[in-house]
Amino acid sequence: xxxxxxxxxxxxxxxxxxxxxxxxxxxxxxxxxxxxxxxxxxxxxxxxxxxxxxxxxxxxxxxxxxxxxxxxxxxxxxxxxxxxxxxxxxxxxxxxxxxxxxxxxxxxxxxxxx
Amino acid sequence: xxxxxxxxxxxxxxxxxxxxxxxxxxxxxxxxxxxxxxxxxxxxxxxxxxxxxxxxxxxxxxxxxxxxxxxxxxxxxxxxxxxxxxxxxxxxxxxxxxxxxxxxxxxxxxxxxx
Numbered sequence: 379x380x381x382x383x384x385x386x387x388x389x390x391x392x393x394x395x396x397x398x399x400x401x402x403x404x405x406x407x408x409x410x411x412x413x414x415x416x417x418x419x420x421x422x423x424x425x426x427x428x429x430x431x432x433x434x435x436x437x438x439x440x441x442x443x444x445x446x447x448x449x450x451x452x453x454x455x456x457x458x459x460x461x462x463x464x465x466x467x468x469x470x471x472x473x474x475x476x477x478x479x480x481x482x483x484x485x486x487x488x489x490x491x492x
Numbered sequence: 493x494x495x496x497x498x499x500x501x502x503x504x505x506x507x508x509x510x511x512x513x514x515x516x517x518x519x520x521x522x523x524x525x526x527x528x529x530x531x532x533x534x535x536x537x538x539x540x541x542x543x544x545x546x547x548x549x550x551x552x553x554x555x556x557x558x559x560x561x562x563x564x565x566x567x568x569x570x571x572x573x574x575x576x577x578x579x580x581x582x583x584x585x586x587x588x589x590x591x592x593x594x595x596x597x598x599x600x601x602x603x604x605x606x
Contacts, residue, residue, distance in 0.1 A: 408593070409593055418580075418600070418602070420496075420498075420582055420597035420598050420600050421535075421582065421595075422597070423594045426593065466534055466535070476542075477523070477542060477548070478523050478540075479537060479540065480537075480593075480595060482527075482534035482535040482536075483534050484532075484533055484534040485532075485534055
C-alpha cells in the first residue's frame with residue numbers, strides 16, 4: 379500500500395536555486411524519512427524526522443514535519459547538478475511494530491541544470 | 493550502497509522460468525527486506541525477515557519466495573507464478589534496535605522477462 383504522495387512528481391531548476399518537494403501521508407507515523415535514488419541505483423538515506431519533531435537540518439537539507447496536516451517537506455538549498463536524482467519519502471507507522479517496515483511514496487524526480 | 497551487494501546487476505529470463513536474485517550483507521544487520529520498483533513508482537515491499545529462519549510476507553508477496561538460512565544472506569526467487577516480473581528489485585537491511593529505523597540499500601537487480 380502506498381501511504382505517501384509526493385508533489386511535484388518532477389522538478390527542474392537551475393544550479394544554485396533551492397528545491398522544495400512535499401510529501402503527504404494518510405495515517406499516524408512514528409517517523410518520516412527521506413531517501414535519494416540516483417538513476418538505476420539503490421536508495422540512500424538522507425534524513426529522519428520523528429513524529430514529535432517539527433524541523434531538522436542536515437547540511438544543505440532542511441526537513442519539516444506537520445503532523446496536523448500529515449505532510450512533510452524537503453528543502454535542498456543552493457542546489458548542484460550532482461543533486462539530480464529521485465527523492466522519496468518513507469513513513470514508519472505504529473502498526474509496523476518492531477518490524478522496521480517502511481511505506482514509500484512515489485517520489486519526486488529532481489533535475490538540476492548546470 | 494553500503495555493505496550490501498546484489499547480483500547480478502542485470503538478469504534476463506524467459507517466461508515460465510524461476511530465477512533467484514542474490515542479496516548479501518556484511519553489516520551484521522538482523523532485518524532484511526526485498527522491494528520491487530516499477531518505472532516512475534515508489535518501492536513496494538515483497539518480503540522481509542527480522543531474524544534467521546524467519547520471514548514475513550509484505551504487500552506483494554504473490555509469485556515470490558525467500559529463504560533466510562544465514563544472517564548475511566536473503567535470496568529472492570521470482571517464480572513463474574509472478575505474472576509481471578519485469579522490474580527493478582532492491583534489497584535492504586536495517587541495524588538492530590527499536591529506535592534505529594534507517595534502511596541501507598543494495599545497488600539493485602534489474603530483471604527483464606523476455
